[in-house]
Amino acid sequence: MRLTIVKITVAVLSFMLLFFGLQQLLMPKYATQTLEGNLIREYYGSGFGHDVIFLGDCEVYHNFSPITLWEEYGITSFIRGTPQQLIWKSYYLFEDVLRFETPRVVVYNVLSMQYNEPQSRYYNRLTLDGMRWGMPKLRAISASMTDGEDWLSYFLPLFRFKDRWREIGMEDFRYFFRRPLVSLNGFMIRTEVMPAGWQPMIPPQGDYRFGDKAYEYLEKMARLAADHGIELVLVKAPTLFPPWPDQWDAQITDFAEKHGLLYINFLNYIDEIGLDYDYHTFSAGLDLNVFGAELLARYFGGILQNDLGLPDRRGEAATAERWDELAALYRHTIARQLDELERYKRIQNFHIEW
Numbered sequence: 001m002r003l004t005i006v007k008i009t010v011a012v013l014s015f016m017l018l019f020f021g022l023q024q025l026l027m028p029k030y031a032t033q034t035l036e037g038n039l040i041r042e043y044y045g046s047g048f049g050h051d052v053i054f055l056g057d058c059e060v061y062h063n064f065s066p067i068t069l070w071e072e073y074g075i076t077s078f079i080r081g082t083p084q085q086l087i088w089k090s091y092y093l094f095e096d097v098l099r100f101e102t103p104r105v106v107v108y109n110v111l112s113m114q115y116n117e118p119q120s121r122y123y124n125r126l127t128l129d130g131m132r133w134g135m136p137k138l139r140a141i142s143a144s145m146t147d148g149e150d151w152l153s154y155f156l157p158l159f160r161f162k163d164r165w166r167e168i169g170m171e172d173f174r175y176f177f178r179r180p181l182v183s184l185n186g187f188m189i190r191t192e193v194m195p196a197g198w199q200p201m202i203p204p205q206g207d208y209r210f211g212d213k214a215y216e217y218l219e220k221m222a223r224l225a226a227d228h229g230i231e232l233v234l235v236k237a238p239t240l241f242p243p244w245p246d247q248w249d250a251q252i253t254d255f256a257e258k259h260g261l262l263y264i265n266f267l268n269y270i271d272e273i274g275l276d277y278d279y280h281t282f283s284a285g286l287d288l289n290v291f292g293a294e295l296l297a298r299y300f301g302g303i304l305q306n307d308l309g310l311p312d313r314r315g316e317a318a319t320a321e322r323w324d325e326l327a328a329l330y331r332h333t334i335a336r337q338l339d340e341l342e343r344y345k346r347i348q349n350f351h352i353e354w
Helices: 002-026 035-045 066-073 087-097 110-114 121-128 135-144 158-167 170-174 212-227 246-259 266-273 290-306 317-353
Strands: 052-056 077-081 105-109 231-236 262-265
Touching: 035 077, 035 121, 052 087, 052 110, 066 077, 066 290, 066 317, 087 105, 087 110, 087 121, 087 135, 087 212, 105 110, 105 212, 110 212, 110 231, 110 246, 121 135, 212 231, 212 246, 231 246, 231 266, 246 262, 262 266, 262 290, 266 290
Parallel strands: 052 077, 052 105, 105 231, 231 262
Antiparallel strands: none
């Protein structure tokens, strides 16, 4: 009887090991493509202790430089951004943050207020797969699922990626146990320059009012911040596309005034920030490059410190040691990218001349 129990136990454990090992192999590693799929999980290895947490879509993880906030003001921050991060995802990421730390300020970029319903299972995965299991993740899945999605594919991703065996490559084995670092405190460094030019025309909308669900989660975010003594700051990043209509801006302004929140539309301060869209964007105005993100961080850092009273932690030995290491890696990454760009230009010029 005892031998039978041992055999069954070994068989069950072997099956589970094989199942989860196969699942780990088949899941995308986001090491060389769609790097954004690693952004959410990187937060859990950050050491926490952040005074500022950013929430939102690409308008946060490309546009604000946490290292500049540190170097210029001694402000510690982390960006929890992902592509098309709809407001309910941002809210539950806020809940998730509170499991590990209580920041002084949470910054929410308001562009996603335009969406009132789930949009894409693909973008859902880029946010939700990286979250640690807990009630915030369970609630985020429930709020975000699109038609045709099911809970099982979130609990057991093997069923979602079972056909990916045709795409298995060396990076799936190389990063089987540990994913590569794709950001610095949630910030994705881009050094390329692609000047802003002509922007597509967006047809006028019949109704510019944000939806009830979007407002519901913005209200919940404001209450959650107030309940924990956190300053919620609403921002609109200074990117040229997609457009930010006056009608949307007015609604956020009204909400902020009603709830006593700070709202900054950085599009109104482009000159003060020092942005030049011939040099400070890598995507023709959709996102800032690292040099534009540094300018924005310098401007915003002054507001965070002077108006909201955030402390300068550069005099704290342990904190300074950790952040100075991040800053060194930041400078190295920028230099490496610039070197790669220069080599690419030389190759292109060689082919053109040849």
